[in-house]
Amino acid sequence: MNMKKKNVLILGGSSDIGIEVIKIFLKLNWNVSAHYFKNKTKLNLLKKKSKNLNLIKLDFSKANPRIEILIKKNFKDKYDSIINLIGYIDNKGYENTNLKSITKSLTANMIIPVLIEKNCVKKMISQKWGRILNCSSIGIKFGGGKNSFNYSLSKHCLEFIPNSYKFWAENNVFINNLRIGVTDTKIHKRMKKNLQLKERLKLIPAKRMATPSEIAIYIVNLSTEKNSYMTGQTLTVSGGE
Numbered sequence: 001m002n003m004k005k006k007n008v009l010i011l012g013g014s015s016d017i018g019i020e021v022i023k024i025f026l027k028l029n030w031n032v033s034a035h036y037f038k039n040k041t042k043l044n045l046l047k048k049k050s051k052n053l054n055l056i057k058l059d060f061s062k063a064n065p066r067i068e069i070l071i072k073k074n075f076k077d078k079y080d081s082i083i084n085l086i087g088y089i090d091n092k093g094y095e096n097t098n099l100k101s102i103t104k105s106l107t108a109n110m111i112i113p114v115l116i117e118k119n120c121v122k123k124m125i126s127q128k129w130g131r132i133l134n135c136s137s138i139g140i141k142f143g144g145g146k147n148s149f150n151y152s153l154s155k156h157c158l159e160f161i162p163n164s165y166k167f168w169a170e171n172n173v174f175i176n177n178l179r180i181g182v183t184d185t186k187i188h189k190r191m192k193k194n195l196q197l198k199e200r201l202k203l204i205p206a207k208r209m210a211t212p213s214e215i216a217i218y219i220v221n222l223s224t225e226k227n228s229y230m231t232g233q234t235l236t237v238s239g240g241e
Contacts, residue, residue, distance in 0.1 A: 003223045007081075010035065019042050030052065031052050035058060043192075062104075078130070079123070088105055088154075089187075124173045125173055130168075133219060134158050135159060169231045176232070177234040179236040180215055205239060
């Protein structure tokens with residue numbers, strides 16, 4: 001692969017972890033395309049500092065019959081690495097979920113990312129180099145939270161890696177999953193105000209949350225040349241859980 005022309009697509013780039021991942025890739029002199037929907041304040045600040053950052057705005061939570069056309073238009077087959085950090089959560093438990101909410105979660109967290117990766121993997125195979133990383137949650141290990149049935153279901157589906165994908169490895173194209181543990185992001189910052197987080201941290205052998213910058217290092221290592229052999233795996237970074 002031409003080391004001077006590396007392109008990475010980060011889905012869910014406006015998340016706390018996404019921002020840290022973008023910072024690292026920009027330092028590595030990669031061309032970065034960052035997807036977002038609503039929150040782009042931090043992305044704009046990064047864009048002002050670097051010409052190598054391109055922003056893509058799209059709402060993945062809505063089923064759209066033209067979605068494959070939109071994917072081909074907005075996510076062209078030019079990426080050497082794809083990182084999926086999308087994490088749509090609707091706070092619905094099993095008892096109060098419905099067709100609309102399940103469809104919304106599956107569309108955002110699983111269907112759209114898979115279609116984007118499908119559209120882009122051809123280039124990776126032809127150039128004999130590519131990395132795909134789908135980010136999931138440690139909650140999957142424990143069956144998900146009480147109010148995160150739809151989210152957990154969609155992430156379970158996302159983690160499925162068909163055997164046929166593993167054969168991409170003969171063309172140096174690797175695909176893996178990363179289950180991320182409790183991290184000091186916006187959602188957990190809100191939990192700091194009550195006992196819920198305190199009790200949650202007791203379950204972690206490390207007795208603390210990860211920082212977004214810590215998680216970003218693992219993500220980047222799995223999505224660049226530093227990952228020279230691993231594929232078809234689901235890894236966990238969670239402080240020992």
